[in-house]
Amino acid sequence: xxxxxxxxxxxxxxxxxxxxxxxxxxxxxxxxxxxxxxxxxxxxxxxxxxxxxxxxxxxxxxxxxxxxxxxxxxxxxxxxxxxxxxxxxxxxxxxxxxxxxxxxxxxxxxxxxxxxxxxxxxxxxxxxxxxxxxxxxxxxxxxxxxxxxxxxxxxxxxxxxxxxxxxxxxxxxxxxxxxxxxxxxxxxxxxxxxxxxxxxxxxxxxxxxxxxxxxxxxxxxxxxxxxxxxxxxxxxxxxxxxxxxxxxxxxxxxxxxxxxxxxxxxxxxxxxxxxxxxxxxxxxxxxxxxxxxxxxxxxxxxxxxxxxxxxxxxxxxxxxxxxxxxxxxxxxxxxxxxxxxxxxxxxxxxxxxxxxxxxxxxxxxxxxxxxxxxxxxxxxxxxxxxxxxxxxxxxxxxxxxxxxxxxxxxxxxxxxxxxxxxxxxxx
Amino acid sequence: xxxxxxxxxxxxxxxxxxxxxxxxxxxxxxxxxxxxxxxxxxxxxxxxxxxxxxxxxxxxxxxxxxxxxxxxxxxxxxxxxxxxxxxxxxxxxxxxxxxxxxxxxxxxxxxxxxxxxxxxxxxxxxxxxxxxxxxxxxxxxxxxxxxxxxxxx
Numbered sequence: 419x420x421x422x423x424x425x426x427x428x429x430x431x432x433x434x435x436x437x438x439x440x441x442x443x444x445x446x447x448x449x450x451x452x453x454x455x456x457x458x459x460x461x462x463x464x465x466x467x468x469x470x471x472x473x474x475x476x477x478x479x480x481x482x483x484x485x486x487x488x489x490x491x492x493x494x495x496x497x498x499x500x501x502x503x504x505x506x507x508x509x510x511x512x513x514x515x516x517x518x519x520x521x522x523x524x525x526x527x528x529x530x531x532x533x534x535x536x537x538x539x540x541x542x543x544x545x546x547x548x549x550x551x552x553x554x555x556x557x558x559x560x561x562x563x564x565x566x567x568x569x570x571x572x573x574x575x576x577x578x579x580x581x582x583x584x585x586x587x588x589x590x591x592x593x594x595x596x597x598x599x600x601x602x603x604x605x606x607x608x609x610x611x612x613x614x615x616x617x618x619x620x621x622x623x624x625x626x627x628x629x630x631x632x633x634x635x636x637x638x639x640x641x642x643x644x645x646x647x648x649x650x651x652x653x654x655x656x657x658x659x660x661x662x663x664x665x666x667x668x669x670x671x672x673x674x675x676x677x678x679x680x681x682x683x684x685x686x687x688x689x690x691x692x693x694x695x696x697x698x699x700x701x702x703x704x705x706x707x708x709x710x711x712x713x714x715x716x717x718x719x720x721x722x723x724x725x726x727x728x729x730x731x732x733x734x735x736x737x738x739x740x741x742x743x744x745x746x747x748x749x750x751x752x753x754x755x756x757x758x759x760x761x762x763x764x765x766x767x768x769x770x771x772x773x774x775x776x777x778x779x780x781x782x783x784x785x786x787x788x789x790x791x792x793x794x795x796x797x798x799x800x801x802x803x804x805x806x807x808x809x810x811x812x813x814x815x816x817x818x819x820x821x822x823x824x825x826x827x828x829x830x831x832x833x834x835x836x837x838x839x840x841x842x843x844x845x
Numbered sequence: 846x847x848x849x850x851x852x853x854x855x856x857x858x859x860x861x862x863x864x865x866x867x868x869x870x871x872x873x874x875x876x877x878x879x880x881x882x883x884x885x886x887x888x889x890x891x892x893x894x895x896x897x898x899x900x901x902x903x904x905x906x907x908x909x910x911x912x913x914x915x916x917x918x919x920x921x922x923x924x925x926x927x928x929x930x931x932x933x934x935x936x937x938x939x940x941x942x943x944x945x946x947x948x949x950x951x952x953x954x955x956x957x958x959x960x961x962x963x964x965x966x967x968x969x970x971x972x973x974x975x976x977x978x979x980x981x982x983x984x985x986x987x988x989x990x991x992x993x994x995x996x997x998x
Contacts, residue, residue: 580931581947584930584931585931585932585947586931588930588931589930602878603874603877603878604875606879607879607882607883607884608882608884608929609882609884613879621893626974643925655925673904692959713993747933748906748907748909748933749933750904750932750933750934750945750946750947751946752946753946753947754932754946754947764948767930767948767962768948768949769962770927770962771930771962772964830944830946830948831944831949832946832947832948832949833949
């Protein structure tokens with residue numbers, strides 16, 4: 419017996435991948451892959467159904483963790499060392515600029531992809547029963563992504579960072595009753611200073627990544643338990659309507675595929691829980707439109723990973739992450755702008771801090787969370803949910819317009835300045 | 846176990862659990878609140894009265910204050926922190942007003958809001974003469990905009 423062969427078999431412990439059993443065992447017996455089903459519906463893998471936005475978001479998060487840990491090696495969360503370390507990363511550390519660029523652009527990309535993923539899930543109606551609560555977890559993940567971006571924004575300790583966080587945390591202090599207290603806890607003081615930098619660092623590298631990892635796990639788990647990706651809307655008309663289950667599961671929860679309950683068969687615990695006989699669950703029968711996850715799904719996910727990494731690397735080669743001068747509490751840059759994804763918020767805040775900075779965003783988040791519970795329409799077909807689509811599109815458009823106005827149409831003193839007008843002395 | 850004792854033990858347990866959680870939460874909040882703020886003192890000296898010129902106010906960037914000196918009326922100190930979101934305002938001699946660069950709030954020379962999203966006028970701080978003859982500013986002590994310290998030279 420070849421000892422190397424034996425060692426290899428002790429690691430993989432499955433049949434060869436040329437067999438259907440091996441392909442299934444690759445998924446069942448592997449801790450990293452078993453979040454996948456052994457077989458997936460061919461149509462669900464289509465790019466035009468999901469655009470792979472959830473995967474891309476997750477891959478961007480992996481890039482952020484990797485580059486973030488690398489950056490931690492050369493970063494001290496103190497003033498003014500933090501800024502010196504930025505300069506070191508830019509000019510001294512081998513690959514420092516490149517890693518920082520990757521971290522910055524992947525972070526922006528993640529904010530965009532989370533949002534686009536949310537839009538995809540809305541437009542395909544994939545938040546509907548039984549997935550309502552997974553949508554809520556998705557909203558939490560979106561907020562955590564923004565929190566990670568916001569806390570990371572302070573760390574370079576340059577003018578951009580200092581003033582964006584000064585403005586951002588002051589918005590929070592308008593919240594009634596607790597506002598000022600929360601700001602003090604967040605900053606560890608009354609102004610953005612040394613302790614604020616350290617606290618944001620702790621949130622950015624420990625607390626928020628741990629939270630986002632936990633919620634991501636729940637997000638994936640629930641999606642898998644709800645039967646994986648939702649069916650593409652164009653397949654809805656062709657699929658046969660699911661019948662209510664007869665075994666075990668109460669009729670009030672999600673309908674499962676109907677199985678004729680046999681009088682003379684003893685059902686196992688797992689069968690009662692899932693409402694399906696084991697032999698159907700692990701059926702080796704070739705379903706018409708189902709394929710093995712290996713290689714079809716894994717190959718496509720691999721492509722998505724490669725494209726994501728390659729895009730972030732390419733962008734990082736050509737565009738540098740901004741770094742302004744050292745944070746100076748005495749001199750506010752004019753105009754002082756928050757990160758782009760908060761510029762819609764800043765635009766609202768420029769009209770009223772309490773209304774625009776606290777009330778409207780709170781209501782917007784509550785409305786997002788409530789969507790699956792307000793929308794009682796069971797149909798996922800776009801033709802049946804015109805008003806839901808119109809309302810959500812309005813929400814998206816308002817957000818995008820506010821961000822565009824804040825980014826390109828606001829000049830010194832937050833005056834309305836079109837981007838094609840040049841103001842002497844302004845950037 | 847009797848029903849009566851179950852209820853009383855259950856209540857006691859629930860009260861103990863809730864108070865345990867409450868105390869722990871309070872401890873967390875207290876832990877996160879620094880016992881000492883290593884921040885600049887709120888009361889500080891800014892120099893001799895003679896150091897300040899008449900006319901446009903002197904901006905002290907470290908302290909974020911404007912020191913006004915008028916020939917008849919004397920000294921007054923205004924906060925340079927915008928009441929909207931904490932940006933540092935600038936004083937423009939051209940229109941004798943304070944302008945905030947962040948969201949465009951404009952304050953009159955007496956600190957009142959001319960326009961923009963600022964909810965309150967700029968703060969004015971008490972300025973007194975210390976024993977050594979220097980001007981002393983107390984940021985914890987807000988005063989009306991009409992407050993003036995007259996120093997006879």
